[in-house]
Amino acid sequence: MSEQPKVKVVYRRLRKRLDRMPVGAPRSRSLFEILSMLFSEEEAAVAAQMPQKPASVEKIARYTGKNPAELLPMLEKMADRGLVLDMENPDNGKMYYLLAPTVVGFFEFSLMTKRDDIDQKKLAELFHLYMFDEKEFGHNVFRGKTQLGRALVSETALTQEQRTGILAYESATAAIEAEDIRAITMCYCRHKGQLTDDACDFPLDICLSMGAGADYLIRHKLARAASKTEMLEKLAQAREIGLVQMGDNVKDKIGFICNCCGCHCGVLGGTNTHGIPFTMNTSNFIAAPDHAACKGCGLCAQRCPINAISMQEYTREDGKKRKRAVVDEGLCLGCGVCAGACVPGCMHMEARPARVITPENTIERVISMALERGTIGSLIFDDENRTDQRFMRRFVNTVTSLPPAKQAVLNDKLRSRFLEFMMKQVSSAGSKSGGSV
Secondary structure: OHHHHHHHHHHHHHHHHHHHOOOOOOOHHHHHHHHHHHHOHHHHHHHHOOOOOOOOHHHHHHOOOOOOOHHHHHHHHHHHHEEEEEEOOOOOOOEEEEOOOOOHHHHHHHHOOEEEEOOOOHEEEHHHHHHHHHHHHHHHHOOOOOOOEEEOOOOOOHHHHHHOOHHHHHHHHHHHOOOEEEEEEEEEHHHHHHHHOOOOOOOEEEEEEEEHHHHHHHHHHOOEEEOOOHHHHHHHHHHHHHOEEEEEEOOOOOOEEEEEOOOOOHHHHHHEEEEEEEEEEOOOEEEOOOOOOOOOOOHHHOOOOOEEEOOOOOOOEOOOEEEEEEEEOOOOOOOOOOHHHHOOOOEEEEEOOOOOOOOOOHHHHHHHHHHHHHHHHHHHHHOOOOHHHHHHHHHHHHHHHHHHHHHHHHHHHHHHHHHHHHHHHHHHHHHHHOOOO
């Protein structure tokens, strides 16, 4: 009886720490069960005090009060289970550690492989409850303008001229060819469906990672190394069967490409289950049917993973009633799946009137998400043990959540200046606050 309150406090602190990340972690009984399954009490206590930015063992030891010699093996074991991300700093060769967020993070990593150290079936049920049956998490994750992922238009849905004109970061093929380290892993979403007796016919072994992300997954046996040829074959397979290709929402060093189905994908589920539009940022294209040529077969509407296409009845000049495809521009992701399904060739892709803004890199994306969600103070002031930093974190988060700041974030010109300023603050906050790595 005396131990139970201590357990609750540990996991409550961890939940609050995760909630300070841009994707968040709204309070829920199901989330506490998830955390208690994945983190031991000791691990939860350490994770709750880890810095918001990648840090050395020595810095994490200062934040947590742990001996570095005892802390290192704990962090390595947590990295093996996808709870902590580790990466080598190329400037000094040292390993740096970062607490994995809920998504893309330890939710996915815990079901990327088949494991017997946890009850994956129960975990899958809890994930489904938290992400789909409850609404708080989905509305929290997707509440901003900048999302974790973005649609990559199917290159086979474009004309030769369009393919020639797309930029490297818009091409799934280019993203795979740009990196030397590549990995293939199990689709977390469809594995979750399989574990909860809700499997679909789409393949499991088809999610792709590149670069530093692939290196992390391979080292910790969460994915298998793959050749460029096999990765490109997986891309072709995904396009053939009508999966949406969602890439890391950055221009530089795209870390992942998911091949998503509308029936199980957690991101597409934000639209299909919770009714939230644009849960991934769109491509720079949009579906455009040729109404004069449309045969009304409905294949495009059937294949669209978020029901952005409907078949509407109209009357032809000869008085006969027919149906034709109509695209909801307020939902269309520009993935090109519908164009691939259109046998008569009446559906094609057009460039959007205005180009979609894509963050340059992961740092810019994280800061942009934090700005939009009012959590930027948590990135700058991340030492929970210091009263001054806790105060400043709350102050900055409050200020950036006020209507004037929100309007600045929505204005592209002001947003660009605000973002540049905040990136400088985040990068220099460590030295100013005495928390340097």
